[in-house]
Amino acid sequence: MTASTTTLVPPSPRGLRLSKAIPGALLLILPSLLLSAMVIGYPIFDVLRMSVADVNRFGRVLGFAGFDNFLAAFTDPIFLQSAWQTLIWTFCVVGGTVLISVPIAIILNEEFYGRTVARTIILLPWAVSLAMTALVWRFVVNGDFGTLNTTLSALGLPFDNFPWLADASTAFGIEILVGILVSMPFTVTIIMGGLTAIPDTLYEASRMDGARGLQGFRHITLPLLRPFLQIAVVLNVIYVFNSFPIIWIMTNGGPANRTDILITYVYKQAFGFGKLGTAAAGSVVMFAMLLAFSVLYLYMTRSREVQQ
Amino acid sequence: MSIRKNGFWRGLVLGTACAAFATLGLAEAALAKDTVRVRIAEYSTNTGDFFIEMADRFNASQEDIEVVIEHLPWPEMQQQLITDISAGTAPDISHMATRWMAGFAKDGALAPIEGLMSEEFTDSFVPTFLDLQKLDGHTWGLPIAASARGLFYNKALFERAGVEGPPATWGDALAAAKKVSALGDDIYGIGMQGTGLDTEGYWFYSLWTHGGDIFNADGKSGFASPEAVAATQTYIDLIEAGVTQPGVLGSNREDLQNLFSAGKLGMVLSGPWLNTQLADEAPDLAYGISQIPTETAAATYGVTDTISILAGSEVKESAMKFLEYMFNDENRLAFGKLEGFVPVLKSMSKEPFFTDNPKMSVFLEMSPVAKFAPLVPHWEEMAEALKSSLAAAYGGDSAPADALKGAADKMNSLLNE
Numbered sequence: 001m002t003a004s005t006t007t008l009v010p011p012s013p014r015g016l017r018l019s020k021a022i023p024g025a026l027l028l029i030l031p032s033l034l035l036s037a038m039v040i041g042y043p044i045f046d047v048l049r050m051s052v053a054d055v056n057r058f059g060r061v062l063g064f065a066g067f068d069n070f071l072a073a074f075t076d077p078i079f080l081q082s083a084w085q086t087l088i089w090t091f092c093v094v095g096g097t098v099l100i101s102v103p104i105a106i107i108l109n110e111e112f113y114g115r116t117v118a119r120t121i122i123l124l125p126w127a128v129s130l131a132m133t134a135l136v137w138r139f140v141v142n143g144d145f146g147t148l149n150t151t152l153s154a155l156g157l158p159f160d161n162f163p164w165l166a167d168a169s170t171a172f173g174i175e176i177l178v179g180i181l182v183s184m185p186f187t188v189t190i191i192m193g194g195l196t197a198i199p200d201t202l203y204e205a206s207r208m209d210g211a212r213g214l215q216g217f218r219h220i221t222l223p224l225l226r227p228f229l230q231i232a233v234v235l236n237v238i239y240v241f242n243s244f245p246i247i248w249i250m251t252n253g254g255p256a257n258r259t260d261i262l263i264t265y266v267y268k269q270a271f272g273f274g275k276l277g278t279a280a281a282g283s284v285v286m287f288a289m290l291l292a293f294s295v296l297y298l299y300m301t302r303s304r305e306v307q308q
Numbered sequence: 309m310s311i312r313k314n315g316f317w318r319g320l321v322l323g324t325a326c327a328a329f330a331t332l333g334l335a336e337a338a339l340a341k342d343t344v345r346v347r348i349a350e351y352s353t354n355t356g357d358f359f360i361e362m363a364d365r366f367n368a369s370q371e372d373i374e375v376v377i378e379h380l381p382w383p384e385m386q387q388q389l390i391t392d393i394s395a396g397t398a399p400d401i402s403h404m405a406t407r408w409m410a411g412f413a414k415d416g417a418l419a420p421i422e423g424l425m426s427e428e429f430t431d432s433f434v435p436t437f438l439d440l441q442k443l444d445g446h447t448w449g450l451p452i453a454a455s456a457r458g459l460f461y462n463k464a465l466f467e468r469a470g471v472e473g474p475p476a477t478w479g480d481a482l483a484a485a486k487k488v489s490a491l492g493d494d495i496y497g498i499g500m501q502g503t504g505l506d507t508e509g510y511w512f513y514s515l516w517t518h519g520g521d522i523f524n525a526d527g528k529s530g531f532a533s534p535e536a537v538a539a540t541q542t543y544i545d546l547i548e549a550g551v552t553q554p555g556v557l558g559s560n561r562e563d564l565q566n567l568f569s570a571g572k573l574g575m576v577l578s579g580p581w582l583n584t585q586l587a588d589e590a591p592d593l594a595y596g597i598s599q600i601p602t603e604t605a606a607a608t609y610g611v612t613d614t615i616s617i618l619a620g621s622e623v624k625e626s627a628m629k630f631l632e633y634m635f636n637d638e639n640r641l642a643f644g645k646l647e648g649f650v651p652v653l654k655s656m657s658k659e660p661f662f663t664d665n666p667k668m669s670v671f672l673e674m675s676p677v678a679k680f681a682p683l684v685p686h687w688e689e690m691a692e693a694l695k696s697s698l699a700a701a702y703g704g705d706s707a708p709a710d711a712l713k714g715a716a717d718k719m720n721s722l723l724n725e
Contacts, residue, residue, distance in 0.1 A: 057390055058390060058417065060394070142563075143554060143555045144494070144553070144563075144567060144570075144572065145566070145570075160493060160494070161493070161494060161553075161554050161555075162554070162555075163555020163557075163558045163559075164555075166554070166555030166556065166557040167558075167703075171558070251503075251558075252504065254504075254557070255557035255558065255699040256696045256699035256705070257696050271386065271390065272689070272692065274411055274415075
């Protein structure tokens with residue numbers, strides 16, 4: 001009954017009519033809602049609880065600790081250093097991924113011979129587990145036995161035995177490049193989805209109006225891609241910010257903690273040193289940072305749309 | 309096809325029947341038999357099978373106890389054990405690094421075993437190794453493996469470079485490393501570890517042979533003592549002379565062992581397990597093992613691993629019976645031959661396998677000067693701080709004295725926690 005009326009009469013913009021159906025609908029989705037609340041909510045609750053508790057290494061709560069755990073984290077110079085490195089890591093990987101993915105998606109959106117093969121190749125890194133990719137790259141950049149140095153020296157370049165992972169800046173640089181490589185397939189896929197949604201007629205019309213060169217890209221492609229780029233940025237930031245295997249496997253946060261990011265710091269605190277309280281406090285800080293970023297970013301990009 | 313299908317159904321019915329009987333049987337057996345779950349960390353790909361076979365023999369030898377072996381790679385052990393203890397699914401017996409033991413014992417995860425051990429069994433151990441398992445008046449485990457470290461040197465490279473015999477002092481080591489390095493661009497004098505598991509151990513060789521120690525006489529950290537600074541300077545001199553492998557800060561223990569095994573490294577400090585790797589990967593490599601070069605004192609790094617009974621176990625006495633079986637002469641000799649560790653039983657110290665083989669006996673000879681990492685809670689975190697300071701010093705980012713002071717301060721504040 002209600003279904004037929006809603007289809008016949010277009011719903012009012014405020015959705016008044018639909019609101020009548022809400023209690024029944026809520027009841028129907030309640031079981032799955034409860035399940036999600038448990039699966040998502042319980043770990044968050046537990047981490048929050050541990051972050052203000054005195055916990056032993058086996059997760060047994062020994063008492064209330066107030067903000068001692070947060071104090072311990074914030075007075076640890078390595079925590080602050082890791083936080084700063086996390087920002088660099090996330091910014092470089094996500095920025096680099098988007099910068100590279102847009103042109104790739106545009107190329108792959110054109111008709112050309114072998115496009116299917118090219119698309120498959122771009123998606124391949126997605127199919128290999130992150131840990132395996134990191135392990136392979138660690139071998140590739142090995143100073144003495146790695147293929148990278150073999151190739152470079154075969155080209156006559158002076159990179160014989162150059163130890164890429166021994167220096168913090170080259171190690172971090174390589175980890176960022178690997179991060180970009182593995183984030184690309186997902187981003188290209190999203191942007192390609194956006195590109196297929198742009199009708200060709202827009203470009204034809206713009207050409208008739210005298211648009212040349214990159215003008216079509218600047219005034220048609222980019223603005224219409226904005227919602228897709230937003231999604232790509234937000235999801236990538238969340239994903240890269242929390243990404244553990246690449247750094248853990250390639251450098252373990254070394255040398256001297258200069259490639260540690262928050263997630264590796266938290267892992268070391270929890271499982272290396274048995275300080276679950278400090279680790280929980282660190283996780284809460286990470287959670288807050290991501291939440292703040294997501295809200296701020298979505299708010300900023302939305303207000304710009306409204307202005308236009 | 310049809311036969312196979314028939315076979316399948318028959319199998320299914322038979323299987324179900326068996327399972328039903330087995331459940332009944334188990335319920336009955338549970339009254340009589342104790343099941344002891346034992347978790348072992350893998351030293352090599354053979355470790356798991358070795359212990360499974362041992363458990364099979366043990367199970368067949370008596371009626372009362374059923375031992376089940378689980379085996380895991382070393383890097384996963386610590387986290388898995390912590391997770392299992394917090395979830396209440398920990399095994400009855402677990403293998404661990406002795407350095408983790410202090411923290412586990414302090415948090416009440418381990419059972420004191422001195423009351424379960426017969427006097428005769430207690431007496432069968434070399435006292436040094438058993439004493440290392442004691443803390444606050446209790447014995448928390450048995451030394452399942454022990455090793456000392458030595459200087460491995462490549463005889464062929466030494467001969468080509470005109471170096472006579474292994475260096476006795478750090479000064480000799482620098483001179484020898486210079487000559488070996490001069491042999492070629494991809495030949496390095498001496499390996500220097502800068503990252504990964506046991507980086508601090510590589511530094512302890514130098515610390516102890518310079519007369520330093522982890523604790524000062526006043527019970528505070530010895531990481532920044534004048535001896536410690538001198539020990540670090542010795543290593544920095546090697547790095548700055550360009551006689552180590554390039555990229556010290558990126559080289560872990562395996563990297564160095566691989567370089568030595570590939571014949572590219574003149575010298576490396578390592579333990580008896582390297583013998584096993586070399587026999588496997590480079591059977592033709594001519595190498596010798598000598599004592600760690602000295603400055604003011606002879607020393608080596610002794611390390612033991614522990615096997616403990618967990619506090620949550622309900623079958624502690626049966627667990628101890630299996631441990632007694634594991635530590636009988638026959639099983640220990642087989643284990644020593646398999647993994648190449650130093651003997652921990654008095655009776656094994658005269659075994660020809662350990663005394664007649666020069667590649668094993670050198671570690672036995674060094675045992676009297678062996679020093680050990682201390683059993684203090686938070687040791688992992690102290691070691692991590694030390695690693696970071698060493699990386700800063702080796703990389704030339706800060707002066708050794710300044711870098712080490714950071715680690716010493718961290719250690720002192722952790723000692724007060």
